[in-house]
Structure formats: C-alpha cells, structure tokens
Amino acid sequence: MYYRGMSKLKLIQYIVLVLFCAFFVYNAISYSFTQDDAFISYRYVNNFLNGDGLTFNPGDSVEGYTSLFFILLLSLLGRFGIDIIIASKIIGVASGVAIIFLSFFWSRKLPGFEDEPALPLAVPFLLITNGAFAYWTISGMETLLFAALVLFGVYLASNKNFLFIPVFAIATLTRPEAGLIFLIILIYMIYAKIFRIKDALKYFALFAIFIIPQFVFRLIYYHDILPNPFYAKTGSSVEYLISGFEYVWLFLSYYGLYGGLLLIPLYAAKYFSRPLQLILAVTFIYTLYVLLIGGDVLHCFRFFIPVITLFYILFVCSLIYLAKNSEMFKNKKYDSAIIAIILVFGLFSYFAPIEHINGFLVAERGLVNKMTHLAFILDPHAKAHNKIACSTVGAFGYYSDAKVIDMLGLTDRNIAKNPQTFDNVRSTWKERNYNIPYIMESNPDFIIFSTGLKPSAPAEKALFLSSKFRQGYYPIFGVGAEMKVIYKRRPDFDGEDVYFDDPYFIDLFAEAINRKSRNEYDEAFAMALESIVKGPPDFYLPLSMLGEIQFEFGEPADGVTFLKEALRRSNGYATISADILARYYEAVGDSTAAAEINLNQLKINRLD
Numbered sequence: 001m002y003y004r005g006m007s008k009l010k011l012i013q014y015i016v017l018v019l020f021c022a023f024f025v026y027n028a029i030s031y032s033f034t035q036d037d038a039f040i041s042y043r044y045v046n047n048f049l050n051g052d053g054l055t056f057n058p059g060d061s062v063e064g065y066t067s068l069f070f071i072l073l074l075s076l077l078g079r080f081g082i083d084i085i086i087a088s089k090i091i092g093v094a095s096g097v098a099i100i101f102l103s104f105f106w107s108r109k110l111p112g113f114e115d116e117p118a119l120p121l122a123v124p125f126l127l128i129t130n131g132a133f134a135y136w137t138i139s140g141m142e143t144l145l146f147a148a149l150v151l152f153g154v155y156l157a158s159n160k161n162f163l164f165i166p167v168f169a170i171a172t173l174t175r176p177e178a179g180l181i182f183l184i185i186l187i188y189m190i191y192a193k194i195f196r197i198k199d200a201l202k203y204f205a206l207f208a209i210f211i212i213p214q215f216v217f218r219l220i221y222y223h224d225i226l227p228n229p230f231y232a233k234t235g236s237s238v239e240y241l242i243s244g245f246e247y248v249w250l251f252l253s254y255y256g257l258y259g260g261l262l263l264i265p266l267y268a269a270k271y272f273s274r275p276l277q278l279i280l281a282v283t284f285i286y287t288l289y290v291l292l293i294g295g296d297v298l299h300c301f302r303f304f305i306p307v308i309t310l311f312y313i314l315f316v317c318s319l320i321y322l323a324k325n326s327e328m329f330k331n332k333k334y335d336s337a338i339i340a341i342i343l344v345f346g347l348f349s350y351f352a353p354i355e356h357i358n359g360f361l362v363a364e365r366g367l368v369n370k371m372t373h374l375a376f377i378l379d380p381h382a383k384a385h386n387k388i389a390c391s392t393v394g395a396f397g398y399y400s401d402a403k404v405i406d407m408l409g410l411t412d413r414n415i416a417k418n419p420q421t422f423d424n425v426r427s428t429w430k431e432r433n434y435n436i437p438y439i440m441e442s443n444p445d446f447i448i449f450s451t452g453l454k455p456s457a458p459a460e461k462a463l464f465l466s467s468k469f470r471q472g473y474y475p476i477f478g479v480g481a482e483m484k485v486i487y488k489r490r491p492d493f494d495g496e497d498v499y500f501d502d503p504y505f506i507d508l509f510a511e512a513i514n515r516k517s518r519n520e521y522d523e524a525f526a527m528a529l530e531s532i533v534k535g536p537p538d539f540y541l542p543l544s545m546l547g548e549i550q551f552e553f554g555e556p557a558d559g560v561t562f563l564k565e566a567l568r569r570s571n572g573y574a575t576i577s578a579d580i581l582a583r584y585y586e587a588v589g590d591s592t593a594a595a596e597i598n599l600n601q602l603k604i605n606r607l608d
Contacts (some may be wrong), residue, residue: 028137038140056411064411069173070142095144112320116335129346158275169210232409232416240294247295250303268318373400390448393455407459434459452485456537468497474573505535540569544576
C-alpha cells in the first residue's frame with residue numbers, strides 16, 4: 001500500500017510538472033518576438049550556407065558572434081531546409097523545458113525535499129513564474145541552450161560525474177562565460193579537497209582539448225584570439241562598474257527579493273552539503289563577474305538566466321534547512337510555511353516585472369519591424385557594393401544585401417579594437433565604443449539611427465561632432481508606408497572633417513526631440529534654441545524644430561524665418577524645413593514658391 005501510495009504521489013508530481021511546462025511554453029510563445037541581436041547570428045548562418053563563410057559581410061572575416069556551437073547547429077538545421085528563425089525558437093523552448101525537468105529531478109535528490117511531495121516542484125514553479133526566463137526562451141538567441149548546458153554541467157560536476165567536462169566544453173562553444181564557470185568548479189573542487197591539484201590539471205587539459213580547435217580556427221580564420229564583441233563591449237571605466245551595480249540591483253529588485261536571493265543562502269551556507277556549496281560558489285562569483293563587466297547591453301536580465309535555476313535551488317534549500325534548524329519549527333511541520341513563501345515569491349516574480357518586460361518587448365518588436373522595413377526600402381537601391389552604417393545591425397543586416405558597417409563595433413574589427421570615443425557624450429546605452437573618424441573615412445552611402453532622426457547611442461551622438469557628417473549627410477524622411485528617417489550622403493560634399501569640442505549641444509537636441517514628442521513645446525523650444533547657441537554654426541536641424549514649433553504657437557512668420565535659416569545653413573539640404581515650408585506656401589496660395597521647393601526636394605530626397 002505504501003508503494004502504491006508513493007506511485008500516486010509521483011504521478012501527481014509528473015502531472016503538475018507537465019502542466020508547469022505547458023504554462024511555460026504558452027507564456028514564452030505569447031511574447032512572440034525576435035531579439036535584434038539574434039539576426040546577427042542568422043546572417044552568419046545565411047552567409048555560411050551560401051558559401052560566403054562564417055562572415056557578417058562577405059569577404060570580411062570578423063567573428064561578430066559569441067556562439068559558434070549555436071550557429072553551427074542552426075546551419076545544420078538550415079542545410080536540411082528548416083527555417084533557422086523557427087529552429088532557434090524551438091531550441092530555446094526545448095532547452096527551457098529541459099531546465100524545468102532537470103530542476104525537478106535534481107530537487108528530488110536533495111536532502112529535505114523528500115519530506116513534502118510539493119517541494120521538488122518549488123524550483124520549477126519559480127522558473128515558470130520568471131518572465132525573463134520566458135522572454136529569452138523565445139528570443140531566437142542561444143541564451144536558453146546555454147543555460148541548459150550550464151545547469152546540466154553543474155549537476156554532473158556536483159555528482160562527480162566527469163561528463164561535466166565535455167558538457168562544459170560544448171557550453172563554452174555556446175558562450176565563453178562557461179569557461180569561467182568551469183574554472184570556478186575546478187577551483188572549488190581543489191579547495192574542498194574533492195579533486196587533487198594533479199587530477200584537476202588533467203581535467204582542465206581534457207577540457208582544453210575540446211576547446212583548442214576553436215582557438216586554432218579563430219586564429220587562422222579570423223586572425224584573432226577572442227570574439228570581436230569582447231573587444232567592442234568590455235571596458236574598465238567607472239561607468240562600467242556603475243552600470244554593473246545598477247544591472248545586478250535591478251535583477252535583485254524583481255527576481256531576487258531585494259538581495260534575499262543572495263543573503264538567505266549565504267546565511268544558510270553552514271547547513272549546505274558539498275554540492276550546494278559548489279552551487280553557492282558558482283552563483284556568487286558569476287554574479288561578481290556580471291557586475292564587473294557592467295551588466296548586459298540587452299535588457300531583461302539575460303546574463304542571469306544561465307544561473308537563475310541555481311539561485312532558486314539554493315533559495316529553496318536554504319528555506320528548508322533554516323526551518324529544520326529553527327526553534328520556531330521544532331517538532332512541527334514547516335512544509336506549508338515554505339510552500340507559502342514560494343507561492344508569494346513566485347507570484348511577485350511573475351506580476352512585478354510585467355510592465356518592465358512588456359515595455360522592452362514592445363520596444364524590441366518596434367525596432368525589429370522598423371529595421372526590417374528600412375532594409376526592404378533600401379535594398380533596391382543599396383546592393384552589396386553599397387555601404388550602410390547603423391547602430392543596430394541585426395534585422396537590418398539579415399534582410400539587406402548591402403555591406404553593413406556596425407557603428408558599435410560588434411561585427412567590425414576596426415571599431416572594436418581601435419575605439420576613438422569623445423568625453424562627455426551622455427547616453428543610457430551600455431555600448432560605448434565607437435570610432436567616428438573611421439566611419440566617416442568609410443563614406444557610407446546611408447547612415448541609420450535606431451531612433452530615426454534622434455541620436456540615442458553614443459556613436460550616433462558623436463557623429464554630430466564631425467563636420468563631415470553635419471554637412472555631408474542629410475535626413476531623408478517620409479520614405480515607405482510609414483515615417484522613417486535615413487541620413488543620406490551628399491554626392492557633392494568634399495569638405496575637411498573637423499571635430500567640434502563640446503557634445504552638450506547634441507544632448508540638448510536629442511532631449512528637445514523627446515520633449516516635442518510629449519507635446520512639451522515650451523521646453524522643446526528652449527532646448528532646441530540652446531543647442532543652436534552651444535553648437536557649431538552649421539548645425540541646422542534644431543532650426544527646423546524651432547520653425548515647426550512656431551507654427552504650433554500660431555507664429556508662422558517666425559516659423560518661416562527659422563526654416564529659411566535652416567535651408568541657408570544646409571545649402572538647401574534641410575529636407576524637413578523644406579517640407580514644412582512647401583506645405584505652408586501651398587496653404588497660403590503661393591504655389592510658385594511651393595513648386596520651387598518641391599522641385600529641389602525631388603532631386604535630393606531620393607534613395608538612388
């Protein structure tokens with residue numbers, strides 16, 4: 001009867017686990033988006049399948065990805081005719097389900113979980129209520145595959161199963177951070193006297209045998225020792241440390257009980273077995289690593305997904321062991337109290353970050369849609385011999401045949417290894433490396449900002465310090481079915497490139513655009529006016545805004561004055577001013593003036 005009763009309990013556990021997985025899959029699919037960075041991998045896969053090698057721009061060998069294994073896996077599936085975008089999402093969902101199942105089976109083996117049938121389901125429950133976990137599952141990136149490999153590797157290592165070595169080798173080929181976790185494990189095993197130093201060196205040598213071929217390939221094919229994004233993203237300034245603290249704290253605010261996810265296991269560590277102490281070492285050192293590198297350039301806590309399951313295992317174990325050794329629960333059942341805490345924690349983790357995640361979800365969908373649309377607009381006019389510079393190269397690069405210059409350097413060796421940044425360029429973007437002289441010397445045919453007319457990335461803002469950009473490029477707007485802005489190179493410009501010292505004027509201009517979009521016209525007017533005063537004499541874009549705002553204020557005469565001044569400073573290339581003036585002249589019955597402006601704009605407001 002006891003055996004039959006246990007079988008029923010196990011059956012109930014499995015039914016609940018399957019329901020958890022069903023909810024997780026539904027939740028992940030409901031996000032229905034693809035991260036822009038995923039398209040970078042897709043472009044590498046397409047070029048590889050088309051015979052152009054593992055390149056972003058054919059003929060230019062740069063390792064602009066960090067997941068060789070994921071790209072090769074997608075390439076294999078693509079070779080069999082499977083859509084690589086769909087395949088990437090299936091891999092993510094399958095990896096997420098594998099993590100949920102492994103967390104359940106691992107929990108059942110841990111001391112203390114056997115006392116209550118619901119406890120082994122605690123970690124799976126916390127996983128399915130974690131919105132970031134579902135978000136990155138469907139993103140099209142390698143995040144969940146990497147997380148599954150890390151979890152499986154730590155599980156094997158904690159059980160002294162030496163298959164953890166090849167598993168971590170594959171994980172390192174998926175993302176290089178796995179190499180750090182592998183070293184943490186070896187060091188802990190030596191410290192805990194589980195491995196002798198001699199044996200640990202053998203295991204490291206075996207690990208290296210799996211990894212060395214990638215280094216050899218990288219040296220021969222890319223002539224480099226590290227992936228290009230490492231050089232583009234990393235830094236050692238105070239800004240990186242501040243960003244790292246903000247990133248970790250935001251994660252702890254939404255998913256870490258404001259630090260409780262770290263502090264509670266630390267307090268309960270004296271009760272931990274060796275496997276749990278190993279997990280503790282991995283999670284804490286990895287968190288420190290995330291802090292030191294400045295967090296992630298992408299939102300929604302991607303860097304914590306590989307260790308989130310480990311955090312949850314530590315947290316649940318800590319609650320059990322602290323309850324077992326507490327006077328409050330002496331000779332009493334503590335299961336209900338723990339289950340209640342888990343339920344509250346899970347529900348908080350599900351509902352509290354919803355607005356945060358949905359905000360970035362909407363923004364990412366909008367970005368990908370916009371960049372895809374721009375690629376389709378430009379592609380008939382921008383083939384492989386043309387050059388287009390932009391700060392978000394994923395979706396645009398995947399859908400375009402043009403040579404794409406990555407202004408942030410992820411896929412461009414020159415920018416990544418030789419950044420030339422300017423002081424006091426303020427931005428919320430974490431990607432701070434760029435090289436404006438190099439971009440200007442490359443003479444891109446078009447330059448695209450992630451936010452249209454407004455510069456937001458540091459590289460976009462720094463462009464306005466260049467006189468060649470201010471005078472040699474002008475915005476084409478209103479192309480396609482929706483309002484889009486593309487900066488086009490003037491064919492007749494051949495001036496010297498001189499750099500303005502103080503970037504404050506461009507911060508003012510960007511903020512003026514923000515204020516105008518919120519209909520805060522007084523503030524927008526003041527900031528646009530100040531940006532003209534603080535900026536170089538050839539900076540005409542704020543004049544267009546001043547003219548437009550004057551029309552909103554019912555002062556058309558002043559508006560016309562500002563718009564004409566913008567046209568004068570730009571030698572007729574102030575397309576926004578010209579459009580507003582032409583519409584104004586048509587409205588007041590001056591068809592001759594309107595026709596003259598429109599004729600000139602037809603010549604310059606073209607993509608070819």
